[in-house]
């Protein structure tokens with residue numbers, strides 16, 4: 373589920389999936405995009421324009437509404453939910469193609485789920501885990517185990533424990549609200565997680581286990597992640613172990629009806645305020661506020677909130693916000709946010 377260049381070929385399929393999913397949850401996309409969008413488009417002004425109807429944008433819009441502000445949420449796609457997407461698998465059931473898990477410490481999203489009248493259920497964890505490892509003589513060795521510690525070489529497990537301790541204590545030194553202000557932010561952001569891993573471990577199995585954890589949490593390779601970003605993420609999740617654990621960790625629970633329902637319910641409540649199929653191409657800052665340019669026209673507002681990643685989805689490849697540069701969001705500026713776990717929690721910082 374990526375934006376930008378890889379997007380083009382997938383639009384049609386995703387649209388179909390998105391429409392089916394929204395229907396499955398008892399809410400048709402056209403109910404937002406139809407008459408209400410026409411009314412909103414005719415008005416084209418609001419106190420605040422929010423770009424993107426994913427969790428972050430919708431949560432921000434909800435909060436502003438509650439404070440009496442008028443809000444227009446402009447979404448490029450023909451559906452809400454962004455990187456959460458339900459897909460019907462028959463008999464009224466859905467699976468998620470995107471963010472799905474929530475867990476303890478993710479207080480804001482858990483509160484929002486409750487506020488919206490949604491429910492959660494525990495992730496299935498019964499039975500034994502399977503551990504595959506390249507063996508000597510060559511070939512894959514299959515072992516099963518229970519609990520959270522794999523049957524790896526004890527030396528690797530000890531090295532892994534040391535590495536995780538270091539990461540957890542470094543993570544505590546990264547301020548959650550302003551990760552770029554960590555004392556060592558520059559040095560940590562100037563290296564990849566891979567570099568750190570190679571400098572701080574020696575055994576292949578330790579490195580493989582770390583890779584496994586990183587790939588599971590970030591859906592990205594250690595070489596593609598800033599060390600600072602990983603530390604920020606560990607801090608926001610409590611510890612590395614919390615991020616990778618199922619029961620009691622970040623994969624503890626799922627949402628009945630699928631995670632996209634959160635956005636669908638938020639959008640229902642925002643009604644006319646959500647305008648679909650309106651990719652924002654440019655934001656111009658002026659004295660009186662901002663002008664937000666979309667394919668369908670220009671919106672005027674006092675302020676704009678951009679809730680999507682720097683690589684915008686406008687199909688032209690040229691979209692960009694103009695105006696004063698602000699400290700980059702260290703969590704997303706690396707452009708690798710597509711599949712980050714914990715994102716439901718992160719997205720809800722505004723909610």
Ligand SMILES: Cc1cc2nc3c(=O)[nH]c(=O)nc-3n(C[C@H](O)[C@H](O)[C@H](O)COP(=O)(O)OP(=O)(O)OC[C@H]3O[C@@H](n4cnc5c(N)ncnc54)[C@H](O)[C@@H]3O)c2cc1C
Nearest residue numbers: 424426427428448454455470471472473652685714715716
């Ligand atoms: C496979 C996968 C698994 C994941 N698993 C989990 C998980 O288990 N737990 C968890 O917490 N997180 C998980 N995540 C991450 C989580 O889904 C995301 O972090 C979260 O949904 C991001 O929300 P957002 O609102 O910040 O961004 P997005 O959902 O990306 O929303 C941004 C919105 O902006 C729109 N947009 C982009 N450009 C424009 C434009 N120019 N004009 C108008 N609109 C625009 C996009 O279409 C999109 O709707 C997973 C993600 C994926 C892909």
